[in-house]
Amino acid sequence: MTNNNVPRIAIAGGGLMGRLLAWRLSRQGLDITLFEAGDLSTPGGACWTAAGMISPLSELVHSDRKIYQLGRRSLALWLDWAAELESLSGRPVEFRSAGSLLVAHGQDRSELSQFRRELAGKLSGDISAHLQTLDAAELQQLEPALENFEHGLYLRGEGDINNRRLLPVLLSVLRQQGVSLRERTPVACDSYRVEHQEGKSQFDCVIDCRGLGARDQVEGLRGVRGEVLVVETREVALRRPVRLLHPRYQLYAVPRSDGRTVIGATEIESDDMSPISVRSTMELSTALYSLHPAFAEARIVETRVNCRPATMDNMPYIHSEPGLLRVNGLYRHGYLLAPALAEKVEKIITEQLLQVA
Numbered sequence: 001m002t003n004n005n006v007p008r009i010a011i012a013g014g015g016l017m018g019r020l021l022a023w024r025l026s027r028q029g030l031d032i033t034l035f036e037a038g039d040l041s042t043p044g045g046a047c048w049t050a051a052g053m054i055s056p057l058s059e060l061v062h063s064d065r066k067i068y069q070l071g072r073r074s075l076a077l078w079l080d081w082a083a084e085l086e087s088l089s090g091r092p093v094e095f096r097s098a099g100s101l102l103v104a105h106g107q108d109r110s111e112l113s114q115f116r117r118e119l120a121g122k123l124s125g126d127i128s129a130h131l132q133t134l135d136a137a138e139l140q141q142l143e144p145a146l147e148n149f150e151h152g153l154y155l156r157g158e159g160d161i162n163n164r165r166l167l168p169v170l171l172s173v174l175r176q177q178g179v180s181l182r183e184r185t186p187v188a189c190d191s192y193r194v195e196h197q198e199g200k201s202q203f204d205c206v207i208d209c210r211g212l213g214a215r216d217q218v219e220g221l222r223g224v225r226g227e228v229l230v231v232e233t234r235e236v237a238l239r240r241p242v243r244l245l246h247p248r249y250q251l252y253a254v255p256r257s258d259g260r261t262v263i264g265a266t267e268i269e270s271d272d273m274s275p276i277s278v279r280s281t282m283e284l285s286t287a288l289y290s291l292h293p294a295f296a297e298a299r300i301v302e303t304r305v306n307c308r309p310a311t312m313d314n315m316p317y318i319h320s321e322p323g324l325l326r327v328n329g330l331y332r333h334g335y336l337l338a339p340a341l342a343e344k345v346e347k348i349i350t351e352q353l354l355q356v357a
């Protein structure tokens with residue numbers, strides 16, 4: 001504890017989870033030091049690569065119901081937290097809750113019915129509050145650019161956030177709140193202690209949010225490679241995230257306010273961080289072109305590759321022992337899960353430290 005009895009917390013990893021926790025805990029008046037191995041202005045973690053979709057319904061079809069429940073909670077929290085961060089920083093984070101769209105080409109229409117069936121099975125019952133089946137006219141009213149599609153599904157209440165705006169905003173809020181920022185400082189984490197090049201530092205609690213950097217301490221943690229293209233065009237203006245269901249190429253397109261669209265993403269069981277492959281570029285581009293032919297003239301302005309930190313069962317992981325918490329395994333769900341997980345960690349810290357203090 002500091003002289004005035006304020007608990008001192010070290011957070012290792014200045015990616016999404018680390019930043020969000022640093023903000024939430026400093027907001028409670030705790031004395032926070034954030035250690036980041038790389039640069040905080042251009043994070044090397046998966047958070048900087050991601051598309052920022054917050055899609056509890058789309059993800060439910062492929063994952064455990066718990067992901068859906070945490071995702072719903074996160075969506076509610078993002079609504080308030082995004083507004084608070086914007087008001088504190090005076091800058092937009094571009095959180096949007098305009099729902100998302102699933103489309104399929106005529107010959108793949110059964111993909112949409114299959115998705116609908118699977119979702120109904122997972123939600124056990126009436127899904128009309130969550131999902132609307134669209135004909136061509138309804139689809140075009142919602143998303144005028146999708147003129148080539150006859151059918152679609154609208155997933156109400158899904159959202160997305162512009163990670164390239166959010167992460168710098170979080171950083172500026174951490175500075176405002178007096179968080180001690182130690183970048184280019186890789187650390188190892190232990191109970192009550194972090195180790196870095198200059199030696200060891202003692203804290204009342206250490207929170208390990210190093211993603212794949214914690215591989216040696218989190219059993220079974222693995223990387224799942226993802227590749228993303230960012231394209232720019234003024235010819236196609238989407239209003240919300242769109243997923244193309246296709247038997248071979250799955251694609252999502254997330255429009256940003258600056259005319260760019262984030263296109264993703266491959267999912268490859270590998271720790272390989274080398275640049276995007278020709279095959280992935282071709283598959284993503286082909287699927288994109290089939291979404292709207294005007295994408296053919298879009299410019300590829302960026303390619304991104306990173307690995308998602310995933311546990312053996314692809315579920316998030318919070319481990320707590322005296323003086324040490326580990327939060328990891330956010331896999332492909334970082335933006336979907338981080339606020340709900342941060343809320344749980346805040347509760348653990350409050351119980352362990354603040355009630356004793």
Ligand SMILES: Cc1cc2nc3c(=O)[nH]c(=O)nc-3n(C[C@H](O)[C@H](O)[C@H](O)COP(=O)(O)OP(=O)(O)OC[C@H]3O[C@@H](n4cnc5c(N)ncnc54)[C@H](O)[C@@H]3O)c2cc1C
Binds near residue numbers: 014015046049327335
């Ligand atoms: C291609 C792609 C697309 C994605 N799209 C989405 C999406 O649309 N929606 C969604 O919800 N999720 C998405 N994700 C997943 C999301 O990005 C991750 O789940 C999330 O970033 C994990 O957050 P994290 O803070 O745990 O880890 P990271 O974001 O990886 O951050 C970990 C941080 O720890 C730092 N670090 C590592 N080792 C050390 C050390 N020894 N000492 C100090 N610091 C260290 C790293 O430099 C890094 O900054 C996507 C991921 C990828 C790769």
